[in-house]
Amino acid sequence: MHSSSLLPDPAVYQPDTLDLNTDEKAADYWFKCFRDMVAKFAKVAVKSQEEDQTATQRAEQFQAAYLQRLEEHQRNVPVNKGKVILGTSELLKLNETLLRRYGFADPWLRQKRLENASAMARLKQRLQELDALADEDTRWTELVRGVLAGNMFDWGAQAISNILEQDSNFGLHSALDRIEKRPWLLDNLDSWLNRLKGEPHKCAVVFVDNSGVDVVLGVLPFVRGLLKRGTKVLLCANSEPALNDVTSEELRSLLDDCSRECEVLEQAWSQGQLLVYANGQTSPCLDMRTLPKELCDAIAANETDLLVIEGMGRALHTNLNARFGCETLKLAVIKNKWLAKYLGGEDMFAVVCKFEPAAPS
CATH class of the missing domain: 1.20.1700 (AF1104-like)
Incomplete structure (x- = not known):
């Protein structure tokens, strides 16, 4: 078990948000x-x-x-x-x-490939839209909204798979229209925007979620925003397939392709300012106590000072209440009515945008 420098005290870290044995x-x-x-x-x-x-x-x-x-x-x-x-x-x-x-190593493989190809074809246009926003706050707000809207594309969520099965044209912009309007259920966006007026982070470790629109049109533009500030980025994806989540292997080949669409990504990817790591996980959730040694070493060596956790499995089912040793941004759309209500929200697609300072060590 490797505990990374992200955990101030591994002994008290409890990833699970709910306990079905007591609740x-x-x-x-x-x-x-x-x-x-x-x-x-x-x-x-x-x-x-x-x-x-x-x-x-x-x-x-x-x-x-x-x-x-x-x-x-x-x-x-x-x-x-x-x-x-x-x-x-x-x-x-x-x-x-x-x-x-029972012999089903990756049931969503075909789906992931289709969605990756389709999202990649729209990347350039999405980046142009974002670059056309002159105001820094407006652009970063849209980058965060993009991550949230991208996170709607999750075949593990019943509500979403129903939408995706019925409407083949449901894309990022449709999702941007569907997510909760601000103020969000958990809304620290202003603190995040404020933080961006300060020194750039040295290194961000970003735990990603789904293939397709989520990673390509949601996360990559956000990561590009960090790279443009001079922040190094370690992108962490699943070691093994889980639902339609992108794996680290798939993410590497996606970045080879996506970097052809964008100079910033191309430069960072070829010069090692943008790196991909396997996160040691075999499910859609995230237990920081089981990160691979290679990733823990990279987190320490790069003096990581920003942690970004995206998606319901990694930022809601696990880690919602956990505190970490560096600034942390947790982003997810709640694609489950019960969970939204449980966390005090009204809306089905309620938003969690939680920005926290480093926990005292």
């Missing part, structure tokens, strides 16, 4: 939610291997195994109450573990 309302909601979700994932798994005669049977086995484990977790709630934390991260991780066990 009855949360347990009622999420156990049902995961039961419904696994049926959908089984369908995706079959579709990803249509040419394989055994796919349907394996997907059924995956679903049965998942439901059985879910039952066990639910039965053990009274036993584990107050002893073991059961976060939604555990149930999301279980999904990926069992998909692999």
